[in-house]
Amino acid sequence: MVQLNAEYLAAGANRHPAAADWDESGILAFGADRNIALWRPQNSGSRGVYDFLQGHTDTVNVVKFVPNSQGILLSGSVDKTVKIWKRATTSEHYTCAQTISDHASSINCIAVAPGATIFASGSADATIKIWCLDESNTASLRQSITVTPRFFPLAMALSPLTGALDSYVLAVAGTKDIIQLYVLDSQSGPEFKLQATLSGHEGWIRSLEFTKESDSPHSDLLLASASQDKYIRLWRVHQGKELPAAAASADPSLGAFLPGKSLSNKAHRFKAQGLDYSATFEALLLGHEDWIYSTRWRRDKKLQLLSASADNSLAIWEPDATTGVWVTITRLGEISSEKGSTTATGSTGGFWTGLWSPSGSTVVCLGRTGSWRLWNHSDEQDRWIQGVGISGHTQSITGIAWSQDGDYLLSTSSDQTTRLHAKWKRGEQYSWHEMARPQIHGYDLNCIDSLDSSRFVSGADEKLLRVFNEPRAVANLLSKLCGFGGSHLEEMPDAANMPVLGLSNKAIEAIGDDEEVLNGNENDREAIDPASVVHKSTLDLDYPPTEEHLSRHTLWPEMEKLYGHGYEISALAASHDGSVVATACKASSIDHAVIRLFETKTWHEIKPPLTAHSLTVTRLRFSADDQYLLSVGRDRQWAVFQRDATDKSKYTQFALDPKGHTRMILDAAWAPTPLPLFATAGRDKQVKIWVRDEASAGFVHKATITEEGPVTAIDFLDAETGDGQVCLAVGMETGHFKIYSLVIKGDFSAQEIELASPISYANPARAITQLAWKPANRAHPGESGMELAIASEDGSLRVYSCNLAES
Incomplete structure (x- = not known):
């Protein structure tokens, strides 16, 4: 058995006001696609996400810890379910204890209260359901409330009523401009009843929260409500027949800030356990300029x-x-x-x-x-003082590539960004972080590959490819924080920026802090764009860049565009010597299913393009010595092209199998063996091994690995792990991945390596889009184990280390 260690887990959080919560134990949980990511923001090691909780089958909208419960976590999702998670007593790992499926639509909000055994869930089916937790923290339905007048609850808050034992007040708001107060009077029955409707907001209400004004047992409750009308309102729930001072005085000056509007001071009265209560408007908070x-x-x-x-x-x-x-x-x-x-x-x-x-x-x-x-x-x-946060992709990661020396990892995504990830090293301590955001685009990005230690090429839905060069600012940052690079600095531009109405990153020069910016000529015909001005001190950091810095100062200048394809780019590969780039685009005919080659000295296309496929090429791979180029596609066939002996930039068709798989082939990889050997993976749930056969002057099928689902990604470790053994990682549409030890002498048998992981779910929640082993022959001194990067449709990027010598 080989131990997998999570070196790096990264995922962007879902955009929903209720998608995160911070527990008393210091754990912050947030929805990340259909996962729940766990993070300790105050961890001195800055290690970022340490675990993913899986179980939901759609986007997680709401995450809520139950206060004073020793680790009970509630989550609600677009999949119409609420899940109850329990933390293990001996570790920080959570397991799903119960799934509630009573709602008929997406869950938008959950309300909990300190010390309470009840909680509420609000859904886009316009209902609120009240749940009761027993001693084993199993929930049972206590009440179902249909919201009248009909609106979708987006925010809820629950609190015990001051002075009334086992009585609660529940505030509900959403796609109307009103707040409803439901009260549970333990004397009159087990159900919440609508007791007051608070008006005043002029837009949807996105957040509600109660607090006690003081530590006194007789303290009033304060309710904060945030709205899309740009205002926060505070409301007071007071116990007693007399009204609180602010409501009783009805100060007309409270409305002076809003011309033509008067603030309501109406007292909403109700009873619980024979006690009198009032809910009144307390204060209007002005200051934000957009939706709250x-x-x-x-x-x-x-x-x-x-x-x-x-x-x-x-x-x-x-x-x-x-x-x-x-x-x-x-x-x-x-x-x-x-x-x-x-x-x-x-x-x-x-x-x-x-x-x-x-x-x-x-x-x-x-x-x-x-x-x-x-x-x-x-x-x-x-x-x-701003500290080190965390980041991640918010949509499917479509491509990953290690730099050729293995120092950093590039990822590109449907969220239209390319990101650079590397280890921040400080003494004996290290942690992974996003160190640069080289590309922020206007099209979904589909594929990426590294040309050398300071250049990469990416392809998007815009039908062309872009080549990027590392700027001095990023090179200095990586050298200072990560301990690599720093050569050829004099040839690099300082930084890059993107014009507001453009897609091409332009190189810019940084200026000194005391230098004056010359703002065009006297007629201001050539005024300098303020976004293009960057000071040198801005680029000098002692810690991983913050989000503002990533998006503004770590772009890479674009050095070339590669044209020729008629449709969205589907695949690209750079040769290991960096001299040739092979590209393909989405295609439904032979005319467009061609492979175009570009040489990297002058960036001219090498014509004619390579033909073999009739549908979209899904993957291109160069062999380790660049003698062969392998292509696979949706037409179920693979093709191998051989490098010309005299002209290193030319390739010609060498072998072809029009029936390589029975369904489309999704990925392929070359093995690091003297005898040319490659693997193909398809939707037919098979991984096939093909070996160069001198007798037939082609490649023959030698072995098949059958999986339980379609295989979407494969990659060989680029060094042999033993005598005549190579390591193959296999990723599936289900999100599961496996590592096989393949014997390349004799019968080509494959043995699955048993893996153990300390995190709850090592597998992504959705299809794996790409696997990439860190270059093994470039491992740094003192590093143990191999590192495998995994990209997924769930937006998560994972880097696992494992010591395959143990197997």
Whole structure:
């Protein structure tokens, strides 16, 4: 048995205000596609995500820890289910204990209360269901509420009522501008009843949360509501016949901020256990300039509120000590004129949720790009200092490629970004991080390959390929933080930026902090784009770049475009010597199913293109010595092209099997053997081994590995693992992957290597799109084990290390 160790787990968070929660134990859970990712933001090692919970079959919308429950986690999904997860007593791993399938549509919100044995779930079927947890934390349905007037609940909050034992108040809001208060009176029955409707907002309400105003047992409850009308409203639930002071005074100046609008001070009265209660409007919080997605109360001693908005900012609010007026004491995030925009030049498109740490000393927020930003409060400086967050792709990862020396990993995705991942090394400690975002595009990206240690080529849905060169800023960053690179710096541009209306990254020069920017001529006919100005100090970091830095200052300049294809690029491969790039596009005819070759000195196409296929080519692979180019496609056939002995840039057809598989072939890989040998993988659930046969002057079928599902990805480790043995990784449409030891002498038998992993689910939740072994012959001194990168349709990128010598 071989132990798999998770070196790196990365996934972007789902864009939903309720998709994350932070437990008292320090674990932050967030929805990542159909997974739930677990992260300890205050971990001193900055290790990022350490586990994925799997079980949902569609996007996770809501994640909620049950307070004071020793690790009960609730999750709701577009798959119409709520799952209850329990944490193991001896570890941080969770297992699914129960799946609730009573709702008829997507789950949008879950409400829990400290010490309560009940929770509520709200769904797009316009119902709220109340659940009761027994001693074993198994849930049973207690009540079903149909929302009237009909709207979809998007936010809920649950709290015990002050002074009333086993009585609760449930606030519900969503796709209307009202908040409904349901009250459970333990004396009058086991059901929640609608007791008040709070009005005042003028847009959908996206977040609700209760807190106690003080530690007093008779403290009033405060309810914060955040709306798409750009305002936060605070409401007070008071126990007693008399009204609280603010409502009783009905100060008309409260409405002065909003011309033509008056703020309602109506008191909504109700009873529970014979006690009188009132719900009144308390305060209007103004300051955000766009939709407000979430509000969170601080959980320790201080009465503070954290809000996250589409205006790219987090705000921390607290009441003024003398006047009691709620004011913003801190604003974090970006000061951007492009509120809520999605420009490639770096505006984030807003913050979807903000969370307090249990102690209140750290805050995190989630942006449109799926990345987490993090700030720690410095008591000495009395300010918030940005720390190292985490990031990841938000859609299917379509391609991955190690740099030729294995120092870093490139990934490209349908989320239209290319990302560079590497190890941040500091003494004996290291952790993986996204170190650069070389490409932010306007089309879905489909494939990528590395040309050498500082160049790569990528293909997208735009019918052309782009070649990128590493800028000095990124080279210096990787040299400083990761300990590699740093040569040929004088030949590199400082940095790159993307014009607002363009797709091509342009090289730019950094200026000194004291240099003046010459802003065009006297008529301002050639004014400099402010986005193209970058100071040298901005590019000098002592820690992995933050999200703002990644999206603005780590782009790679584009050095070439490769034209010729008529449809979206489907596959590409760069030769190991970096002299030739082979490309293919989506095709439904012989005319378009050609393979085009480009030589990398002048970037001219080598004509004529290679023909063999009649449908889309799904994968291209060069052999280790570049003597052969292998292509496989949807037409179920594979073809091998051989390099010309005199002209190294030319290839001609050498072998072809029109019936290689019975269904489309999805991937192929060359083995690191003296005798040419390759494997093909298909939708027919088979991996086939083909070997060069001198007698027939072609390749013959030698062995077949049969799997339980369609095989979508394969890759050979590029070094033999033993005498006459090679290692083959196989990934499937189900998300499962296996590693085989293949004997290349004798009968070509394949033996599956038994794997053990400390994380709950080593397999992705959806189809594996690509597998890539780190170049074994480039392993750095002191590193043990081989590293396998796994890309998946679930948006997760995983790097596992394993010591195959143990097998």
